Amino acid sequence: MRHIVIATLAALILTGPGHAQSASRVHGGDTYAAGETVTQTLSATGDVFAAGSVVTTSGSAGGDIHAAGYDVNVSAQTGGDVYAAGSSVTISAPIGEDVTAAGFSVRSTLTAPVSGNLRFFGRSLTIEGPITGALTAFGGNVYLNAPVAGDAWIVAEDLTFGPEARIDGALILTTEDSVEIPERVIPAARITREDGDRSDMYRHFERSWDEVDMPMLPTWLSVFSAFLISTNFLLLLAAIFLSFAENRVEKMRRRVTRQPLQTFVLGVVGLSALFGMVPITALTIIGLPFVPFALLAILVVWTLGYLLAAYALARRVLLAFDGPTDPSLLIKLVIVALAITVVAVLNFIPFVGWVVNYTLVLLGVGAMTAGLLSVWIPDPDPALDVDMQNPLDD
Incomplete structure (x- = not known):
């Protein structure tokens, strides 16, 4: 009222x-x-x-x-x-x-x-x-x-x-x-x-809602609006990480482009471990309250992995066309926006779009898994540290 x-x-x-x-x-x-x-x-x-x-x-x-x-x-x-x-x-x-x-x-x-x-x-x-x-x-x-x-x-x-x-x-x-x-x-x-x-009253109530024509945007406009919102969100995440964790992002980016197969396998391992947390946490009974946090962790890691791999591959394409080896933050964000747009267009191709997106997620999660292992296990790959001091054009 x-x-x-x-x-x-x-x-x-x-x-x-x-x-x-x-x-x-x-x-x-x-x-x-x-x-x-x-x-x-x-x-x-x-x-x-x-x-x-x-x-x-x-x-x-x-x-x-x-x-x-x-x-x-x-x-x-x-x-x-x-x-x-x-x-x-x-x-x-x-x-x-x-x-x-x-x-x-x-x-x-x-x-x-x-x-x-x-x-x-x-x-x-x-x-x-x-x-x-x-x-x-x-x-x-x-x-x-x-x-x-x-x-x-x-x-x-x-x-x-x-x-x-x-x-x-x-x-x-x-x-x-x-x-x-x-x-x-x-x-x-x-x-x-x-x-x-x-129960009959409830059925009538549900049917009354089904018969209501909800105001909707045209389909193409709805899709475009959703794309703009998600792109702005991903660009904001990219700006945050590229500003405050630049070295860490660059290290993981190089792993994606220099060791793609190993990174892909690590992505499978890391994502499997995340999904496995849900039933394992639930089986402990006392861990049931933490199941929503495990699901949230999957969503966060999935998004960040997708963003990281898209950025890494876009940087690799830029270098292939003689682009700058150390671009400014603005150029990096433009690269991210272009990468997101290209991948979004690929989604309209049946099967291919899904494979590309999932591959990007696994590559990004693999680089993040390697970064996490580097914290737990000292110097798992010293070559990466050398790369950070003497960047190569890749």
């Missing part, structure tokens, strides 16, 4: 520094109140917006009341509508127009006649205030003990009637079990019963 959203926004604004308990303000004829405990005696000519843990309003309001909180009690006479949401919501004063309320426990008392429609949604609904308009009640346990001048629509698991219950209009009733309705409440001829099978 947008009215409750407005009340919540008012709470966020008013409960800033210096408003830890409660605060209120009149602006443009409307009253705004928020805090941990809000107790307002109103004399408002306009609308009222109240939000907090405990919200209690009394007095009178000429316009609408919008209230949100854990425990909400609207006991102010209201000339307009009431919109309320909370764990417990109580309406206990006359309402000039409609009432819309949602919560775990929602109640209207004998002192709360409603001149318009009453709409209650919640687990436990108690309706005792007279209703001039129509009644809509969706709940688990619904207790009606008030006269309803208009029609009623009730969806409930359990429905009971008090001595003052009366429905002058028609009743649409949806319950799981057959409910006996006294003749004094409403004659049987004005009752329409609907099947209340919960």
Whole structure:
């Protein structure tokens, strides 16, 4: 309900520094109140917006009341509508127009006649205030003990009637079990019963979503937008690593181009170890909470490996065409962008695109695996260290 959203926004604004308990303000004829405990005696000519843990309003309001909180009690006479949401919501004063309320426990008392429609949604609904308009009640346990001048629509698991219950209009009733309705409440001829099978209701709900045509971009524009977003993300990653870990990136790049077969095999080993972490971690039972982290590690390593190998091969092509051996950061990022674009185009070629992408991932993961082994095992390949001091044009 947008009215409750407005009340919540008012709470966020008013409960800033210096408003830890409660605060209120009149602006443009409307009253705004928020805090941990809000107790307002109103004399408002306009609308009222109240939000907090405990919200209690009394007095009178000429316009609408919008209230949100854990425990909400609207006991102010209201000339307009009431919109309320909370764990417990109580309406206990006359309402000039409609009432819309949602919560775990929602109640209207004998002192709360409603001149318009009453709409209650919640687990436990108690309706005792007279209703001039129509009644809509969706709940688990619904207790009606008030006269309803208009029609009623009730969806409930359990429905009971008090001595003052009366429905002058028609009743649409949806319950799981057959409910006996006294003749004094409403004659049987004005009752329409609907099947209340919960699973069937869920199926109708799912089908209603399936039939909705969601707004979509044209297919080519959607693909291009996704490509731009992913490219910008990968370029940002490349800029970070090329700026803050340049030597490490260069070392792994050379391994990709100088020892591709060995790097490919190391990629198979490294990626297998990562995927193997998931079932192994789960089998330990105590490691179950870490399974999402293992899956996240696979995603991160897969992305970084793809990016590293694409950059390495693009640099190798640049050197083949007599490009600079030590390009600037800007040129390196251009190289990355071109490499990503070329690989993305290859994806449109059946099978070939998948093979190219997977090969790049394995090469990149292999270079990263070799880098990790160099930390655990001193100097596994001293030639690489020499290369870093005397770069070769490859």
